[in-house]
Amino acid sequence: MLLECRNVCKNYGKREVLKDVNISLPSGKIVGLLGKNGSGKTTLIKAINGLLSLDKGEILVDGHKIGVDSKKVISYLPERTYLNMHKTVKDIIEYFSDFYEDFDKDKAYKLLSNLKIQAADKLSIMSKGMKEKVQLVLVMSRKAKLYILDEPMGGVDPATRDYILDTILSNFDEGSTILMSTHLISDIERVLDEVIFIDDGKIIKSESADKMRKESGKSIDEVFREEFRC
Numbered sequence: 387m388l389l390e391c392r393n394v395c396k397n398y399g400k401r402e403v404l405k406d407v408n409i410s411l412p413s414g415k416i417v418g419l420l421g422k423n424g425s426g427k428t429t430l431i432k433a434i435n436g437l438l439s440l441d442k443g444e445i446l447v448d449g450h451k452i453g454v455d456s457k458k459v460i461s462y463l464p465e466r467t468y469l470n471m472h473k474t475v476k477d478i479i480e481y482f483s484d485f486y487e488d489f490d491k492d493k494a495y496k497l498l499s500n501l502k503i504q505a506a507d508k509l510s511i512m513s514k515g516m517k518e519k520v521q522l523v524l525v526m527s528r529k530a531k532l533y534i535l536d537e538p539m540g541g542v543d544p545a546t547r548d549y550i551l552d553t554i555l556s557n558f559d560e561g562s563t564i565l566m567s568t569h570l571i572s573d574i575e576r577v578l579d580e581v582i583f584i585d586d587g588k589i590i591k592s593e594s595a596d597k598m599r600k601e602s603g604k605s606i607d608e609v610f611r612e613e614f615r616c
Contacts (some may be wrong), residue, residue, distance in 0.1 A: 394443035461530035
């Protein structure tokens with residue numbers, strides 16, 4: 387398995403945020419991690435990326451415990467931008483090219499051109515949506531085994547979402563896996579191979595997207611709305 391979470395628990399003080407989470411993901415899949423706000427999605431993603439410690443359990447990525455070796459095979463798009471706003475897009479691409487051995491600079495410039503983003507522009511003058519596009523370009527220009535995307539389309543208009551989704555699909559390596567957290571289920575469900583529902587820190591469903599649709603007779607978005615109806 388490319389990603390294994392075994393009895394993963396995380397507490398913030400007395401509050402349990404992740405409760406015995408178990409996930410096994412093979413290579414070559416596009417997986418939706420779906421849940422309401424505050425369900426534990428981002429906490430789980432941060433744990434996989436080694437950004438917080440666990441209170442219990444273990445996470446393995448490509449057979450490696452979380453650390454230097456696991457981070458080498460993960461390309462991570464966080465929910466919030468982390469880039470230096472005073473740098474130009476070109477500066478950031480050069481930095482990524484130096485920092486990551488698997489970064490494809492030519493691909494990055496091609497994707498920027500497709501998105502009509504100028505390499506000479508500073509991030510400080512860009513809209514939120516444009517900054518998110520730059521981050522996505524950086525993430526998808528790496529030759530990673532596991533791409534983890536936390537709300538990759540949250541700040542862009544509906545007309546741009548299909549283009550971004552197609553950019554994701556056409557630029558991740560065959561045999562790699564994408565784990566994508568989003569609340570825009572109807573926008574992405576056409577590309578999903580597997581679906582994971584998380585609620586209150588617990589995995590409540592984990593199955594193939596086709597099986598979910600076939601057995602319910604509904605779209606994944608409809609199943610989600612029923613499962614999480616307030």
